[in-house]
Amino acid sequence: xxxxxxxxxxxxxxxxxxxxxxxxxxxxxxxxxxxxxxxxxxxxxxxxxxxxxxxxxxxxxxxxxxxxxxxxxxxxxxxxxxxxxxxxxxxxxxxxxxxxxxxxxxxxxxxxxxxxxxxxxxxxxxxxxxxxxxxxxxxxxxxxxxxxxxxxxxxxxxxxxxxxxxxxxxxxxxxxxxxxxxxxxxxxxxxxxxxxxxxxxxxxxxxxxxxxxxxxxxxxxxxxxxxxxxxxxxxxxxxxxxxxxxxxxxxxxxxxxxxxxxxxxxxxxxxxxxxxxxxxxxxxxxxxxxxxxxxxxxxxxxxxxxxxxxxxxxxxxxxxxxxxxxxxxxxxxxxxxxxxxxxxxxxxxxxxxxxxxxxxxxxxxxxxxxxxxxxxxxxxxxxxxxxxxxxxxxxxxxxxxxxxxxxxxxxxxxxxxxxxxxxxxxxxxxxxxxxxxxxxxxxxxxxxxxxxxxxxxxxxxxxxxxxxxxxxxxxxxxxxxxxxxxx
Numbered sequence: 001x002x003x004x005x006x007x008x009x010x011x012x013x014x015x016x017x018x019x020x021x022x023x024x025x026x027x028x029x030x031x032x033x034x035x036x037x038x039x040x041x042x043x044x045x046x047x048x049x050x051x052x053x054x055x056x057x058x059x060x061x062x063x064x065x066x067x068x069x070x071x072x073x074x075x076x077x078x079x080x081x082x083x084x085x086x087x088x089x090x091x092x093x094x095x096x097x098x099x100x101x102x103x104x105x106x107x108x109x110x111x112x113x114x115x116x117x118x119x120x121x122x123x124x125x126x127x128x129x130x131x132x133x134x135x136x137x138x139x140x141x142x143x144x145x146x147x148x149x150x151x152x153x154x155x156x157x158x159x160x161x162x163x164x165x166x167x168x169x170x171x172x173x174x175x176x177x178x179x180x181x182x183x184x185x186x187x188x189x190x191x192x193x194x195x196x197x198x199x200x201x202x203x204x205x206x207x208x209x210x211x212x213x214x215x216x217x218x219x220x221x222x223x224x225x226x227x228x229x230x231x232x233x234x235x236x237x238x239x240x241x242x243x244x245x246x247x248x249x250x251x252x253x254x255x256x257x258x259x260x261x262x263x264x265x266x267x268x269x270x271x272x273x274x275x276x277x278x279x280x281x282x283x284x285x286x287x288x289x290x291x292x293x294x295x296x297x298x299x300x301x302x303x304x305x306x307x308x309x310x311x312x313x314x315x316x317x318x319x320x321x322x323x324x325x326x327x328x329x330x331x332x333x334x335x336x337x338x339x340x341x342x343x344x345x346x347x348x349x350x351x352x353x354x355x356x357x358x359x360x361x362x363x364x365x366x367x368x369x370x371x372x373x374x375x376x377x378x379x380x381x382x383x384x385x386x387x388x389x390x391x392x393x394x395x396x397x398x399x400x401x402x403x404x405x406x407x408x409x410x411x412x413x414x415x416x417x418x419x420x421x422x423x424x425x426x427x428x429x430x431x432x433x434x435x436x437x438x439x440x441x442x443x444x445x446x447x448x449x450x451x452x453x454x455x456x457x458x459x460x461x462x463x464x465x466x467x468x469x470x471x472x473x474x475x476x477x478x479x480x481x482x483x484x485x486x487x
Contacts, residue, residue: 024086146183286474300330310374429470
């Protein structure tokens with residue numbers, strides 16, 4: 001993206017939060033920019049903005065790397081881009097006059113260093129990584145000790161019994177679970193929280209007046225979570241011991257156990273493992289942000305389809321509470337992301353993906369046709385595949401699927417459902433999926449054109465009591481648009 005291709009949507013997407021957007025616009029409205037320049041090759045915007053001090057703030061927006069712009073400013077803000085850089089871009093897209101000027105020497109030097117650093121990083125990524133065996137051994141032993149602790153916690157939960165678990169005991173266990181984070185086991189800590197959260201309501205309390213049916217549902221889900229904890233302990237010990245025996249052994253890529261144990265995959269690790277797809281094109285089908293209290297962070301999740309093979313993949317941006325205001329949140333994306341090198345995390349169901357650089361293009365009718373082509377029109381076959389994946393206790397329990405439905409409507413009992421050409425139905429639900437915005441209530445308000453012959457993207461929820469699979473609708477894709485339900 002060259003500077004002349006900037007638009008307001010792009011600038012909005014770069015803001016770390018809504019306040020930064022508002023403040024950046026405000027600088028332009030108040031006429032705070034006293035100098036506005038652009039480079040002759042249109043890859044750099046730079047200028048000066050008056051502030052509360054004696055000296056103006058000197059800011060710049062550098063697009064020498066079109067899809068990885070660099071923002072610089074002399075202000076003390078820790079937000080990137082700061083309001084001054086945002087204001088500089090808003091001034092540009094708003095038609096303010098930018099005069100062509102030579103790139104200042106200090107900026108030219110920084111650009112040169114940036115290019116040198118990028119080349120050095122590429123050289124480093126091509127070299128085999130040296131393993132600090134002493135540090136690795138220390139970490140692996142801490143993780144093994146952490147799994148012993150997790151086993152003790154799990155045993156305590158089973159011994160005390162579900163009937164004796166309430167909000168207070170659940171909160172006490174969550175406090176004890178912090179030790180798992182200290183043992184480099186954030187994934188295991190999150191799994192334990194998923195169990196304890198079953199006994200804590202939205203208001204932080206456990207309702208002792210639950211009906212027997214509600215209580216039975218909680219207990220059934222709790223048993224499933226205990227199975228997952230047991231699997232993490234069993235497979236985790238095997239995996240960690242293998243790495244203790246051979247420090248050069250790379251992390252496993254054919255199972256998600258490394259992620260459950262808290263392995264932080266770097267892009268170079270994924271490249272070294274061959275987990276790369278070249279020249280991928282992705283369309284975003286849904287997006288949402290949620291507040292994960294147990295992990296103490298905000299999580300932005302994008303749901304994408306790879307247009308080459310129909311795989312549904314996820315992007316996730318984690319913003320810890322303590323640093324959230326300094327980390328730019330992700331947002332809905334309404335174009336095709338053209339990614340030269342797509343790195344794919346281990347996992348067979350909705351794997352997470354990341355990339356360094358990408359370009360964009362407009363969505364075409366052919367892209368919508370591709371989504372429809374890859375969506376499953378045979379519900380029975382699709383659900384059979386989902387059930388097969390759910391047998392693995394470490395797999396994704398709420399996979400996202402794309403289904404081509406013949407009709408959408410309300411059943412005689414009032415429930416909503418979609419139906420395929422063979423008459424197989426999948427009932428919709430909000431149960432167990434509270435982190436995403438509600439969407440079922442929107443179904444009766446949809447245009448009539450969406451009631452038949454479209455593609456629905458949704459997240460599967462397994463009702464463990466009735467042994468049925470239900471669907472939370474996230475979006476509906478037609479021949480001309482992605483109709484988002486969870487914005």
